[in-house]
Amino acid sequence: MAFQEIKLYQTGTFVAGNRLLDPAQRTVQARTGRSNTLTSGHRACRGCGEALGARYVLDAAMRVTKGSMVAVNSTGCLEVFTTPYPESSWQLPWLHSLFGNGPAVASGVAAALKAKGREDIRVVAQAGDGGTVDIGFGTLSGMFERNDDVLFVCYDNQGYMNTGVQRSGATPPAARTANTKALGAEPGNVFGQGKFAPLIAMAHEIPYVATATVADLHDLEAKVETAMGMRGARYLHVLVPCPLGWGADSSETIRLARLAKESGIFPVFEAEQGDVTAVSKLRRQVPVTEYLRPQKRYAHLFGDPGRPDIVERLQARADRTIARFGLLSEGDR
Amino acid sequence: MRSQIEGSQAVAQAIARCRPQVIAAYPISPQTHIVESLSDLVRTGDLEGCEYLMVESEFGAMSACIGAAAAGTRTYTATSSQGLLFMAEALFNASGLGLPTVMTVANRAIGAPINIWNDHSDTMAMRDSGWIQLYAESNQEAADLHLQAFRLAEQLELPVMVCMDGFVLTHAFEPVDLPEQADVDAYLPPRVPRQALDPEEPMTIGAMVGPEAFTEVRYLMHAKQAAALDIIPTLASEFEERFGRSSGGLVRPYRLDGAEIVVVALGSILGTIQDVVDTLREEGVPIGVLGIGCFRPWPEEEVRAALASARQVLVVERSFAPGVGGIVSRDVRLSLNGLAAEVFEVAAGLGGRPVTRESLRRLIADVREGRMPANTLHFLDLDTQVVQRELRRPGTGVPPGPHVDHLTRESGR
Incomplete structure (x- = not known):
């Protein structure tokens, strides 16, 4: 999908509505022919970033594959809120097995389809960050190194939200969770821990790795389309704010996702065969405080006296990410 | 065809003739010769139409079998000992979802202390996993049981373990009548799944079930196991009719x-x-x-x-x-x-x-x-001298109580 340049002065915001686009460029969600793969009536929280992300990802993938697709889901919020027996929100063949085996199950499905000569049916697997970067990481790495024909999507809300907001390997430093409370000299999650799975995915030199957020849904759809146009192991890491776990108003989901990107905290980029091929530049760099303040998980940083030293460290991390991925446009440097 | 053949090779040959479509395996002694041999058969093209996944763990192996079985194919894996325990979570899942994978378990002890030799502590630890467990007495029976296991698994939509003693059988060379392909094809038709992941007929598999229906789901699983008691003897007698030898049964x-x-x-x-x-x-x-x-x-x-x-x-x-x-x-x-x-x-x-x-x-x-x-x-x-000396050693923190004394005394006779 080619991008159409939009003049943002037309809206005065960073939101580019579909009405400004040529009909052919509008999102899959804006089309009457969308598949509603994850249909309404599910039980996600109000403002759930994961539900939004999954809906866009799967509908875009369904459009590319013309509905010839199977989804594998690891245990987690997405699985729980979509399939309370005897109901299901899924309008595609959908399989949930366990928490830590989504990638291997998807490999098995792909192998079966190949054995049956039905490689026209594509496989998308999805999990939260716990199911991806922690408990499912062994099977994920196996799926990557074998280059199995699976698009694996991680909806990263930076913690174990389904079990009551505990820390995961994707929880950022200083964030308060149920087991990294704002207690002691180093409140919140510890600095120097955690991992950024997209870089590890790239180390497998798989055909495609990309990151996205639910703030830029055109970009998300375009990346799904790119990924589904390829074969082999592909990885898409989508930042999905969680109002419950982040302690943010449900109306803030999209704005927080955008601020995560615009502050440089979450880099949005694409990589092929292990090399970065494109980055989404910051449109207007914001200090990390703008992203941190609306979230109660960082409230301990902003009290009186607060922890300006920790905020500084978080800013330094964002600056490093900006430099590392080259997120500033020429004129902004 | 009668051959002087290693138990593992006999099983691999029998499996190949069952025409599995997906094999996912991870090496562990003493199961390795089976999956090595199957890898050869896939590479040489002797086993056609089969995808062989070399996975990163036994947990991955069983998980891949879950995916492949849910997609409607005939699936196979093999493991032993620690590998079986590493699969534990996925074993219960496969049986709960009603997915008919067949697995050879080359029985081996569970550590610690680490031990690669044969006993049944691996499969016995998984006796409540919801899998059917068949035990082979000889290599001939081990080979034959796999044919019956696929029939049973696919008819009931329940996974089946074929347990054969590690090393004692897997590494022993004995004469084995390998089943002819035509006979296997006649005995074991291609799998026809009752439900599978299919875009033409989208289905949600693996939904969350709460207290309102969980008991019923578990009851039905128990009922399937009970049904196996009727099917197993029939499969064994059909086998005997076709192959002219008795194998399997309850x-x-x-x-x-x-x-x-x-x-x-x-x-x-x-x-x-x-x-x-x-x-x-x-x-x-x-x-x-x-x-x-x-x-x-x-x-x-x-x-x-x-x-x-x-x-x-x-x-x-x-x-x-x-x-x-x-x-x-x-x-x-x-x-x-x-x-x-x-x-x-x-x-x-x-x-x-x-x-x-x-x-x-x-x-x-x-x-x-x-x-x-x-x-x-x-x-x-039991070497009673060794254990009694250990039990009586001061400072071990294990007081030699009457039960232990009794037990060791009795078994020492």
């Missing part, structure tokens, strides 16, 4: 006519026990053997019928439940409920210790001559 009675003492066992140890029984019969001892071919589901009625006239039942098992006693023994007692027979529990051949004719003769004599109390776990050939 139980294998041997010289039970007029037997007052019956030895119950599973797996390759049955051969040695039968030899001992033959000799004792010649000496006029009224003794027989009951082999358990199918351990899960437990053939309660068949075992009861076979043991109806026994006075002493000696269960020789290659594993035990620490703190409790024999595992198979408990099920045997269930079958004997209301009958007069006494049950003697013996843990034998743990971690690959050979179970010799000599030891078995001594054991049977102890039972017959009243030197061994019933309903107490005995350890065959």
Whole structure:
């Protein structure tokens, strides 16, 4: 999908509505022919970033594959809120097995389809960050190194939200969770821990790795389309704010996702065969405080006296990410 | 075709003739020769239409089988020991979802202490996983059971383990009649899944089920296991009709006519026990053997019928439940409920210790001559000096209580 340049002065915001686009460029969600793969009536929280992300990802993938697709889901919020027996929100063949085996199950499905000569049916697997970067990481790495024909999507809300907001390997430093409370000299999650799975995915030199957020849904759809146009192991890491776990108003989901990107905290980029091929530049760099303040998980940083030293460290991390991925446009440097 | 062949090769050949469509495997001794051989067969094209996944762990292997089986294909894997335990979560999931994978378990002890040799502590630990468990007595039977296992699994939509003793069978060279492809094709038609992941008919598989229906789902799983008790004998007799030899079935009675003492066992140890029984019969001892071919589901009625006239039942098992006693023994007692027979529990051949004719003769004599109390776990050939010295060593923090003393004293006889 080619991008159409939009003049943002037309809206005065960073939101580019579909009405400004040529009909052919509008999102899959804006089309009457969308598949509603994850249909309404599910039980996600109000403002759930994961539900939004999954809906866009799967509908875009369904459009590319013309509905010839199977989804594998690891245990987690997405699985729980979509399939309370005897109901299901899924309008595609959908399989949930366990928490830590989504990638291997998807490999098995792909192998079966190949054995049956039905490689026209594509496989998308999805999990939260716990199911991806922690408990499912062994099977994920196996799926990557074998280059199995699976698009694996991680909806990263930076913690174990389904079990009551505990820390995961994707929880950022200083964030308060149920087991990294704002207690002691180093409140919140510890600095120097955690991992950024997209870089590890790239180390497998798989055909495609990309990151996205639910703030830029055109970009998300375009990346799904790119990924589904390829074969082999592909990885898409989508930042999905969680109002419950982040302690943010449900109306803030999209704005927080955008601020995560615009502050440089979450880099949005694409990589092929292990090399970065494109980055989404910051449109207007914001200090990390703008992203941190609306979230109660960082409230301990902003009290009186607060922890300006920790905020500084978080800013330094964002600056490093900006430099590392080259997120500033020429004129902004 | 009759060949002098290693047990693992025989199983691999039998599996290949079952035309699996997806094999996912991870190496662990003593299962390795099976999956190596299958890898060769896929690479050479002898096994066509099969995808072979070399996964990163046993957990990954079983998970890939779950995905492949849910997509409607015939799936296979093999493992042993620690590998089976590493699969544990996925084993329960496969049976819960009703996915008909067949798995060979080359039985091996569970550590610690780490031990690569044969006993049944791996599969016994997974006896409640919802898988059907069939135990092979010989390499011929191990090969044959896989054909029946695929039929059974796919008919019931339930996973099946074929258990064969690690090294004792997997690495032993014996003459085996390998089933001809045409016969296998006639006996085992392609899998027709009742439900599968299919974009033409989208289905949600693996939904969350709460208290309102969980009991019913579990009940149905139990009912499937019960149905297997009817299907297994039919599959065995159909097998015999086509292949001209007897393999499989629920139980294998041997010289039970007029037997007052019956030895119950599973797996390759049955051969040695039968030899001992033959000799004792010649000496006029009224003794027989009951082999358990199918351990899960437990053939309660068949075992009861076979043991109806026994006075002493000696269960020789290659594993035990620490703190409790024999595992198979408990099920045997269930079958004997209301009958007069006494049950003697013996843990034998743990971690690959050979179970010799000599030891078995001594054991049977102890039972017959009243030197061994019933309903107490005995350890065959236990070095009582070693364990008693350890138990009495000051400072070990394990006070030698009356139970332990009793146990070691009794088994030391």
